[in-house]
Amino acid sequence: MPAPSLILALLFVVCFTLATWLQPWHQSWAGGRAQSDSLLGVVMGNSRQLFANHFFTKADVYFHSGYYPSVFDQAIGGAPHITAAKDAAAETDAEHGREQSEEAGFLGPPRDWIDRFSRNFYPSRHSHLDRPGEAREILPWLRIAADLDPHKVETYTVAAYWLREHLNRVDEAEQLLREGWRANPDSYEILFELGRVFDENRHDSQRARNVWELALGKWRQRSARNGEPDDFVLEQILTRLAQLEEREGHWEKALSYLEKLEAVSPKPEAIQQQINDLKKKVVSAPPANRSGAQQTGKP
Amino acid sequence: MKPILKIEDLVVEYRTREFGQRVTVAVNRLSLEVFPGEVFGFLGPNGAGKTTTVNVLLGFVPVTRGAAYIFNVNVRDPIARQRIGYLPELTYYYKFLTAEELLRFYARIFRIPRAEIGPRIDEVLKLVGLDTARKRPIKTYSKGMQQRIGLAQALINEPDLLILDEPTSGLDPIGRMNVREMIQRLKSKGKTVFFSSHELGEVETVCDRVAILHQGELKATGRVSDLVEKYKCNLEQAFLKVIGYEPGHE
Amino acid sequence: MNNALSVASIVIKELYRRKDFYVLFVLTAIITLLMGSLHFFNDDRIVRYLKEICLLLIWISALAIAVGTSARQIPAERENRTIFPLLAKPITRGQLIAGKFLGCWLACGLALIVFYFFFGVISVSREHQWAAASFFQALWLHWWMLGVVVAMTLLGSVVFAAPSSNGTICLLIILSILLLGRHLNKVAVQLAEPMSGVVSAVYFAVPHLELFDVRDLVVHNWDPINWLICVGATLYAAAYAIFFLFATWLVFRRQPLV
Numbered sequence: 001m002p003a004p005s006l007i008l009a010l011l012f013v014v015c016f017t018l019a020t021w022l023q024p025w026h027q028s029w030a031g032g033r034a035q036s037d038s039l040l041g042v043v044m045g046n047s048r049q050l051f052a053n054h055f056f057t058k059a060d061v062y063f064h065s066g067y068y069p070s071v072f073d074q075a076i077g078g079a080p081h082i083t084a085a086k087d088a089a090a091e092t093d094a095e096h097g098r099e100q101s102e103e104a105g106f107l108g109p110p111r112d113w114i115d116r117f118s119r120n121f122y123p124s125r126h127s128h129l130d131r132p133g134e135a136r137e138i139l140p141w142l143r144i145a146a147d148l149d150p151h152k153v154e155t156y157t158v159a160a161y162w163l164r165e166h167l168n169r170v171d172e173a174e175q176l177l178r179e180g181w182r183a184n185p186d187s188y189e190i191l192f193e194l195g196r197v198f199d200e201n202r203h204d205s206q207r208a209r210n211v212w213e214l215a216l217g218k219w220r221q222r223s224a225r226n227g228e229p230d231d232f233v234l235e236q237i238l239t240r241l242a243q244l245e246e247r248e249g250h251w252e253k254a255l256s257y258l259e260k261l262e263a264v265s266p267k268p269e270a271i272q273q274q275i276n277d278l279k280k281k282v283v284s285a286p287p288a289n290r291s292g293a294q295q296t297g298k299p
Numbered sequence: 300m301k302p303i304l305k306i307e308d309l310v311v312e313y314r315t316r317e318f319g320q321r322v323t324v325a326v327n328r329l330s331l332e333v334f335p336g337e338v339f340g341f342l343g344p345n346g347a348g349k350t351t352t353v354n355v356l357l358g359f360v361p362v363t364r365g366a367a368y369i370f371n372v373n374v375r376d377p378i379a380r381q382r383i384g385y386l387p388e389l390t391y392y393y394k395f396l397t398a399e400e401l402l403r404f405y406a407r408i409f410r411i412p413r414a415e416i417g418p419r420i421d422e423v424l425k426l427v428g429l430d431t432a433r434k435r436p437i438k439t440y441s442k443g444m445q446q447r448i449g450l451a452q453a454l455i456n457e458p459d460l461l462i463l464d465e466p467t468s469g470l471d472p473i474g475r476m477n478v479r480e481m482i483q484r485l486k487s488k489g490k491t492v493f494f495s496s497h498e499l500g501e502v503e504t505v506c507d508r509v510a511i512l513h514q515g516e517l518k519a520t521g522r523v524s525d526l527v528e529k530y531k532c533n534l535e536q537a538f539l540k541v542i543g544y545e546p547g548h549e
Numbered sequence: 550m551n552n553a554l555s556v557a558s559i560v561i562k563e564l565y566r567r568k569d570f571y572v573l574f575v576l577t578a579i580i581t582l583l584m585g586s587l588h589f590f591n592d593d594r595i596v597r598y599l600k601e602i603c604l605l606l607i608w609i610s611a612l613a614i615a616v617g618t619s620a621r622q623i624p625a626e627r628e629n630r631t632i633f634p635l636l637a638k639p640i641t642r643g644q645l646i647a648g649k650f651l652g653c654w655l656a657c658g659l660a661l662i663v664f665y666f667f668f669g670v671i672s673v674s675r676e677h678q679w680a681a682a683s684f685f686q687a688l689w690l691h692w693w694m695l696g697v698v699v700a701m702t703l704l705g706s707v708v709f710a711a712p713s714s715n716g717t718i719c720l721l722i723i724l725s726i727l728l729l730g731r732h733l734n735k736v737a738v739q740l741a742e743p744m745s746g747v748v749s750a751v752y753f754a755v756p757h758l759e760l761f762d763v764r765d766l767v768v769h770n771w772d773p774i775n776w777l778i779c780v781g782a783t784l785y786a787a788a789y790a791i792f793f794l795f796a797t798w799l800v801f802r803r804q805p806l807v
Contacts, residue, residue: 062597066765072732075739111734114757118731120778121690121760123771133594140589140598163590172590313805350807357637359806377639385637391630393559395566407555408638452634462637 044148052149059141059158066123069106135166146180156180157193170201186222191215192237205244212241231264238264242274251282301371302332303460303491304339304356308365311351311515325351327515328365333493333508335459338486340502340523341495343512344542349495350388352512353464357385369460381409384458388465390449394438398429398448401437402455409456419455426481427451443474450481461485463494467501479505503534513542552640553647560652561659564618570660573610577664580606581671596675597768603671604764607664608691612723615657615695619702620716622649623801632806643798650703650794657695661688682773687763689779693786694761698723700793701756707801723758730759756789 041048061068107124110116129135142159145152156177163173177194184190192215199208215237223229242257255278262271311326326348333339343349354360355367356374372379392401399420406416424430427447432440437448446469453461466482467475475498482492482505496502502509503523510520519526519541523534530537564570581603589595623646626632636645665688673679701722705715729736733752737745760782763774 062769065769065771070732072735076735111738112753114753115731115734117778117781118757118760120774121763121782122731122765123769127769136590136592136595137597139592140587140595143589167590167592169590169592176590354807357633359633359636361803361805377641379639380637381639383637385634387630387633387637389630392634393563393631394629395563396559400562404555404559405634405638408552408635408640410551449634 048148049152052145052152052155055141055145055148056152056155056158059138059145062138062141063129063135064123065127065129067125067127068123073106133167135162138162139167146176150180150183153180153184153187153189156184157189160193160197164197164201170197173197173201186218188215188218188222188237189233191218192233192240195237195240199240199244205248209241209244212237212244216241234264235261246278249285251278251285254278255282300334303335303370304333304493305368305371306331306352306356306365307367309352309355309362309367310364311348311355311360312363324515326355329512329515329517330365331510331517331520333460333491335491336486336489337507338482338492338505339494340506340509341493341512342497342499342502342509342538343495344544346514347512347542348515349512350464351515353462353495356462382456382458383460383462384453384456386449386453386461386463386466388468390445392437392445392448392452395436397434397436398424398440398451399433401448402452405452405455411456419457423451423454426454442469443471446470446474450478458490460491460493463492465496466494467496467498475501499535499538509534511538511541518542552644553651556635556640556645556648557652557655560618560622560649561656564614564652564656564660569617570614573613574660574663574667577603577606577610578667581667585671585675594675596672599675600668600672600768601764603668604687604767607661607668608762608764610664611657611661611691611695612698612720614660615653615698616702616716616719616723618656619649619653619699620706620712620719622653622703623706624712624715627806636806642802646703646794646797646801650699650790653699653703654692654696657699658692661692661695665691680767680770680773683763683767683771686774686779687767690761690763690782693783694758696790697756697758697786697793700790700797704793704797704800707797707804726755726758727762728759730755730757756786761786 044051057068107119110119129137139159139162142155142162146155146159149155156179160173160177160180163169163176174194174197177190177197180190181187181194191211195208195211195215198204198211202208216234219230219234219237238257238261242254242261245251245254245257255275258271258275258278262268262275265271307330309326309329310324313323313325314321329348329352341349341352351360355362356369357380358374358377362375367374369379370382393404396404402420402423403416406419411419420433421430424433427450429444429447429451432444437445440448453463463482466478470478479501482494485492486505506523508520508522509526511518519537521529526537526541527534530540532540581599584602585599623632626635632645636642665684669679669684672684698719702715702719705719706712709715709718730752733748733755737748737752740748765771766774
């Protein structure tokens with residue numbers, strides 16, 4: 001056998017031996033990326049999260065029809081207001097107006113003639129995708145963001161909100177939330193949104209209750225672990241549970257939730273008023289309905 | 300008779316890019332005239348300044364001192380090139396074009412009327428023997444064919460003065476014979492040919508007058524027969540004597 | 550003008566006989582159609598993401614064509630020695646540069662027409678509406694922006710030795726302007742002197758190519774730009790293109806060819 005072929009064969013054997021030795025070591029060293037079963041995970045590693053954040057912001061950019069502060073605008077004017085899932089009941093004209101003036105202000109007056117001239121060539125007025133069905137345009141970016149980073153909970157809750165509330169795609173919203181829940185089994189935010197699907201769209205109070213109670217339990221577990229309670233979500237869960245129980249005539253349970261809500265609400269006097277109103281309603285209710293108050297069942 | 304080409308006290312200097320900027324004199328006070336209808340040979344060893352002189356005539360290289368005129372127009376003016384044809388030593392043309400497209404392009408630059416362009420192209424391609432290959436891209440041409448397309452583009456405007464830089468360089472004997480025949484044909488039509496060459500045998504055959512350049516300076520000029528008579532030898536030996544070459548002393 | 554147009558016609562012939570344009574167009578079409586075949590949440594009326602992707606690919610392809618074509622014009626003529634038989638004809642160096650510029654610019658324009666036609670087909674097929682004025686403005690402004698790019702690259706081609714280095718440097722400058730040009734004044738405000746002055750000077754000196762990037766307006770269906778503003782932008786681009794071409798002529802006219 002000629003010498004070059006022998007050398008080639010020897011090199012092949014050495015490489016093969018090295019590979020069998022290095023592979024297990026690399027598996028243990030590279031951690032999650034090497035053990036990932038997702039092609040994206042293997043290829044992109046932790047940069048997926050960067051891209052996911054970018055595409056999540058992209059959805060917000062699309063919501064504002066391209067009118068959005070750049071990183072340079074943010075450096076001067078502060079972080080932008082990110083459009084999140086809004087509770088239609090809580091939104092007021094004043095809040096919307098404040099949001100508009102905050103966002104409209106990021107450009108400021110033109111600094112020079114080039115700045116003034118250039119504003120004709122890019123979106124320079126505040127805008128939302130308000131017309132029926134327009135919100136669909138943000139969906140691709142939310143879908144991609146969810147695929148890239150399945151552990152970014154906000155992606156699922158925001159997408160689900162727009163799907164069910166503005167686009168009448170309830171099935172897709174539920175499917176997405178379930179997908180998010182599989183990836184984030186401890187997420188009370190996703191459970192809360194799922195509960196809203198059952199309550200507001202499916203009108204299935206029992207399932208809504210089950211899911212919200214589960215969300216409450218998850219919140220308690222995480223608060224105990226982290227020590228940093230997310231009171232905003234807790235308020236929403238308690239509010240919804242209280243409203244549901246009140247609707248179903250379970251006064252005691254409703255009162256129990258309202259009392260818990262009063263402890264964490266920034267407006268306890270308003271909650272106290274609700275508690276008082278509910279108690280009056282209980283007193284004035286017929287005896288048959290009043291027995292609904294006997295249903296206990298600690299949350 | 301007024302000269303068709305006139306060079307007056309031409310000096311061309313190159314500044315090297317080295318530290319200290321050394322100056323190289325490529326052409327040193329060259330003066331010569333070429334008259335209508337003659338075939339003029341421009342001779343000299345490598346580095347004599349022949350190509351530099353040709354480049355000056357074509358406007359490729361700026362003049363340091365002196366001047367050159369073609370048809371009484373300073374060579375710096377592009378219109379001086381309206382009635383000349385130029386065949387470079389190394390023939391490269393746009394490979395993505397066909398022969399016909401290339402000639403049409405050059406014809407437009409010469410502002411040949413549209414109605415005349417077609418017949419002119421036909422005539423020139425037949426003359427150089429490329430009629431059958433006119434639609435093929437030049438990148439498919441052999442070296443000989445590329446030389447012929449070079450000749451064709453030099454003749455497209457029916458030039459009164461043809462400037463040829465080493466026209467037989469790299470050609471086989473048949474190719475060289477074709478070039479000689481073409482020069483003689485042009486001469487018979489009253490055209491003027493100015494060409495630089497190393498092939499003294501060909502020069503002796505076709506040229507009326509020659510100029511011999513060495514180290515940028517004109518060493519001799521005149522009719523071939525006069526030079527041969529003066530030095531009592533053939534043109535090659537006369538050339539060697541003029542440039543001061545002695546065998547064994549290099 | 551006749552000489553310049555003749556040279557331009559050669560440049561255009563070269564573009565459509567090379568593979569670059571076809572490869573880029575096919576890539577753009579394939580990627581766009583692939584992205585268009587995706588369905589997000591069972592809604593097939595989503596269109597803006599597709600418009601954005603298509604326009605991004607068009608911009609990348611157009612820049613590749615513009616810079617790639619312009620960067621190799623003069624160096625290739627020198628390297629292939631085709632410049633000698635050309636300049637031996639009654640054509641000036643200024644006419645040569647004008648011809649190269651016109652050829653590259655018109656070639657870019659032809660390529661843009663094809664690209665934007667494809668974009669229009671994709672857009673109309675999804676949206677079922679035709680924003681003709683906006684599309685035309687986007688095409689027009691893009692074309693004029695490429696005019697500045699071509700002129701800048703031609704200047705680079707007579708300054709830098711190799712087409713590859715010229716192309717790289719020009720692309721870097723162009724991308725920097727597109728991404729950062731609008732924001733340099735904000736950056737300058739946050740810096741201390743003398744850097745603030747330097748950045749401000751750069752801000753006012755560079756051609757603001759990002760002005761011609763109206764993709765966001767097209768993607769998000771904003772109203773067309775005021776036509777007077779469009780004319781102003783056209784004149785702005787023309788001024789910079791003429792400046793770069795003049796600089797190219799100043800450099801090239803004195804350069805020895807051998």
